[in-house]
Every structure is written in structure tokens, then in C-alpha cells.
Amino acid sequence: MADAALVDNRRALIAVIAAVTAMAVSLSLSIPLVSLLMEKRGYGSDVIGLMGALPALSFLLASPVVPACTRVVGSGKMLWGSLILAALSIWALSWSDNIYFWFFLRLMIGLSMAVLFLISETWLNKIAREKTRGRTIAIYISSMTCGFAFGPVLINFLGAEGSLPFIVSSLIVMSAGFAFLIVGDRFPDLGEKSSYSIFSFIKIAPMISAATLLVAFFDGSVLTLLPVYGVKNGQALEMAVLMTSALLAGNILLQLPIGWLADRFDRTKVILGCGIVGVLGALILPFVVLEPYLLWPLLVIWGGGVVGTYTIALVVMGQVFKGGDLITATAAVGMLWGLGSLFGPVLAGVAMEVVKPHGMPLTFAAACLLFVLVAASHLRRSRKA
Template sequence: MTENKPDNMLALIAIIAAVTAMAVSLSLSIPLVSLSLERRGYGSDIIGLMGSLPALSFLLGSPFIPFWTRLFGVGKMLWGALILAAICILSLAISDNIYFWFFLRLLIGFSMAILFLISEAWINTIAREETRGRTIAIYVSVMTCGFAFGPVLINIIGAEGVFPFIVSSLIVFSAGFAFLLVGGKFPDLSAQSKFSILRFFKIAPMISAAALLVAFFDGSVLTLLPVYGVKTGQTMEMAVLMTSALLAGNVVLQLPIGWLADKYDRNWVILGCGILGVAGALLLPLTVSEPYLLWPMLIIWGGAVVGTYTIALVIMGQDFKGGDLITATAAVGALWGLGSLVGPTTAGVAMEIIKPHGMPITFAAACFIFVLLAIWQISTSKAARNNP
């Protein structure tokens, strides 16, 4: 199947609009499901298991996306996943069978994996090399805004009855209008990849580690930071604001990080982000009781950690094309699912063992491993250039 290349600016607008709509819908539906289950009397174990299903879908479904994309083409994959997600979210409103909800949540996770991963491959296909960093940074920033807006929307439309699920379904379906902008002209990602997903982990260890690290960050730090704040003496309101500060860093610092990636060696930029990630985790226990230090530290920390993922996507688009790119993106998606599953459990157990600072200590260790890997890759790349 041959698919035409759309106008780059139009395609960029379509991708960002579509991903933002999907991010809002996903971040709206996840707490809606949790709150609905809580009202129906289900325990935190069932709610937690339900919440883990999207990550499980990314882990299990991502490896199949390159094959499905070659088989059906990008356009059919995007529209099929979009319709499936909208129908499944709507179905949550018309059924209260817990087993059916588990099935629906898995399907929603699979469809979102398709939509997000193909979109990331697509944006790397249209990005120009000289501005790739800034292009990916805008994509990540706007997507983060979408994820942050979902919970806010609950306060506007409420969390009871079928109406919020209908709104969530309509939001995700609205992404289809963005796809209509490109007039059916989608990128061609149908070429056979020269490597498998497992092989990608060996070919690109730093990209793989960055995806795993940021998923671990999202799953552990963003989930447990309010709990950590309360345990270290903050009020509930202040503890929640700590998460908001992290998200603010995710949004406002990606464009400067992307600009650095366009001007300087991207390997050194991602290493710098990793070092700031270690520093932020180690400084958190020291600054949590010092507001004037805590808030700027959280903004810089959040932006730097997510910056490792932004630069990983930039390097991935720089090094891989066509069928190789969609396989690389699928590998990153699988790692994202793994990190999102492992992160909350690991950090939660660490907080029980090392009270109350187990979470930042655990993340500091994870970030330090990433830094060592980045230094190793920079060293090996330099040696390869000096000994062609």
C-alpha cells in the first residue's frame, strides 16, 4: 500500500491536535473509571488493577503494531483505533459488568497504543532535521497539557452518570477531524524493518533506557508525589500542587530542551537531562520543607526528566526511517508499558522500606543508571568515530 506524503505543516497540526484530544480523553476516562468503581464499593486492589490495564496493553500490544501497520496501512490503523477507543469508552457508560469493564479497558489501551505510537512515528517522519528537536518538544508539551486537562475537566462536567463517559468518547472521536485535515494522505510506514523489537533494545540502549526511565517517572513519581508530600509534612493542597509544578516543568521546559537538541550534540543534551534528573531526586528530601527552593526545583526536575524522552524521540527520528522507525516506536511503547507497570509498585514498596524517602531514592538510582548508560554510549560513539 502506497500512501502519499501530506503537507508537513498541515500534518503537524493534525498530529498534535489528534494526540491532544486523545490525551484529554485518556486522562479523563482513567479517573472516571476509578471513581465509578469506588462508588460501587470495589476495593483499592480492583481499582489499582483496572488502572494498570492501559500500561499492560502498551506492553503486550506494541510489538504487534509494526506488523498491523504493514498489513493495513497507517490510515486504516489510525481510523480503526480511533473508532474502537470511542466505542469502548462509550460502552463503559452502558454496562456495569466488572469483567466487561476489564475487557474494555484492555481494548482502550490497545487502541491508544496504536494511536500514540503511529503518531510519534508520523511526527518524526515529517520533522525537518534542523528543527526536529523543537518540533518534538512542541508535540510533547501540548500532549502533556492534554493529559493535565483531563482531571480538570472532571471538576467541570462531574464524575457521575453516563454524561462524562459520553464527553470522553466524543473528545477522542474528535481526533478524527484532525485526520481529515490531511485529506487521507498518511506517511508510508509499510517497509519491512531490518531489526526486531528485541534487537532494537541492543541497537539503541540509550533510547530504550530513556523510555523506561520516563515511564517509571510517570508511574512512580507523579503517582506518589502527593503521598510523599503529605508524609513529609505538607498539607494535602500543597502536596497536590507539587505534582502540578512537575507538570508545569514538563510543559514549559521542553521547547528550550528541544532548541538545545537542535543546536548541540543530542547525546550530550540527553545526558545533561539525566544528570538533572539524579540531582532533582536527591534534592527533593532536602528541599521539601523549603518552598522557595522546592517549587523551582520541581519545575526543573520535571522538565529535565521528561526531556530525556523528548530527546530520545528526536534521536530516534534522526537514526531510523520508514519501517525501522515504526518498529523503534513500537519498542519504545512496550518499554513505556513496562515502566508504567513497574514504577508505582517499586517506588511504593521503597517508601515502606525507607520511610518516607524511598521514592526519590529509588528514582535517583534509576536515573543514575541511565546517566551511566548515556556516558557509555557517548564514549563508544566517540571511539567509533575515531576508529572508522
């Protein structure tokens, strides 16, 4: 029986990681594609930016209702439904040029994203063993980041015109269904009720909440604005674009070592260390932005360290919350992620205009410092307890 359960858990781990990676590839292919096509058709950057904010808005709106819907419908039907909705919505982007239709479709894609990611992360934490939880979550984050990094590369092969890119993106989403076929009908039972609400989660778990907001801010603003920051500070356009690639490389390469540290040492100390890396990286960036031998290693370490805060936050969440509380905690994290992704780019963009030319890294340094204070406070309380 124990061996059978172990095999089922391994199949589930493979299914979750494969499905989320496929969704990441598809999203990172279709989202820039929509922006490029809108720009070619003469839409302003304000409309394009609004379109780009819709997935974050979907997370913000959908996350509070996912736990209740999962209890009623079941996790398996919710996961299959999210795949079908995402695939159809992405394919439908090629049916019409109507901008209002595209806005509706992007909301549907964001909704399917919210369902898939929230249930998958709950499932992952539910089956992860405590001894290797850090490494398991790290593999998940690294694989998902690989997916997001690979999607834009496909645009170079598929082009940005016609129906083909959208059809391929839709098929990539549906390929995640093969991962779910591996587990048969052994989807997680997430029907237990939680002992608290999503909105009380911030008070219960301030460190996890702060880490989520921080990395959503990083993902939505720093990754987006870093090439602009590089150009404004004298980098050639080609090199400025590669700065984002260096950050992503850090996200991919350093999560497993960070997960290993989380399995060996006090997890609050590890997440605190990641936050300090975030502060230092943001403060050092203005001094090395034109020094390639210093810039590239800094970006790799900085990107890996900042995203490491979210990796450890998920690890701690799976360690602390169980049963129905776990999906409520994951839904709360999804809502916070939507909030950070929605307002982060606006805040960083304004900072770049007000404090020229280093407003973006200074704003992020302040955000990281706030997180470090929250993590340090959590460490003090846990020592007293």
C-alpha cells in the same frame, strides 16, 4: 512540488499533534473517573490498581504486533480504527457497572492508545526536518502533556456521576478525526519491512531504551505517588496535590527550550544533562519538601529535565532510524513504556514502605543514575567512532 510537500508536512504535523492531544484529554478524564467510581462502589485499592495497570499492559502486548498490522492494513485505517475503538470503549463504560466488562473496555482503550501513539510518533519523526526535529518533538510532548493535565480539570465541571462525563470523553476522542480529515488520504506509508526485530532494539539503542524506561517509571510512579510522599513528609493535602501540577508545568514549559538545545548542540550531551538533572532533583527533594520557595522551582526544573530525556530519545530515534526501521523502533519504545509503567509504581510503592519516608525519590535517583551511566557510555562510544 517542494511547496506542496511542505504544506502537506505542516498539515500532517498539525493533525498528529491535535489528535494525540485530544486522546490525552480524553484519557486523563476517563481514567481517574473510573477510579473514583470504583472507589465509591466499594472496590479495594488492589482492584483499582489492577484496573489502572491495564493500559500499560495493553502497550506491552500490542506494541510488538503494530508494525506488522500497519504493513497489512495501512496506517490510515489503523489510525481511524483506533479512534473509533477508543471512543466506543469509553462510551461503553457508561452502559454497565459490571467490573469484568470494565476490565475488557480498559484493555480495548489501552490497545487503541498503543496504535494511535505508536503510529503518530512514527509519522511525526518521518516528516520532521532534521534542522528543527528537536523543537518539533518538544511541541508534540508539551501539547500531549497539556492534554493530560487538562482532563482531570473537566471532572470538576462535568461531575463524576451519570453518562455525561463518558459521552464527553468519547466525543473528545472523535474530535481527533477532524485533524485526520485535514490530511485527506495522505497518511504515511509505513509498509517497509524492518532490518531488525523489536527485541534486538534494546541492544542496538540502549540509550533510547533506558530513557523510555526512565520516563515511564517517572510517569507511572512519581507523578502518582508524589502527593502521597508530600503528605507523609508533613505537607497539607492541598499543597501535596499541587506538587504534581508543578511537575507537569515543568514538562510543558521546558520541553521547547530542551528541543532547541537538541537542535543546536550534541544531542547525547543534552540528554546526559537532562539525566543529571533527574539525579540531582531526586536527591535534593527530601531536603526542600517543606521549603516552598525552593520546592516549587525544583519540581518544575526536575519534571522538565526528566521528561526531556524522552523528548531527546525520540529526536535521536528519528535521526538514526529510517523507513521500516523507524516504526519497529517506535513499537519497541512503546513496549518498553508499557513495561516501565507496569512495574514502576510497584517498585516505587514498595520503596516508600521499606525506606521511610524517602524511598520513592531515592529509588528514582538510582534509576536516573543508571540512565546517566548508559548515556555517558554512549557518548564515549560515539566519540571513539
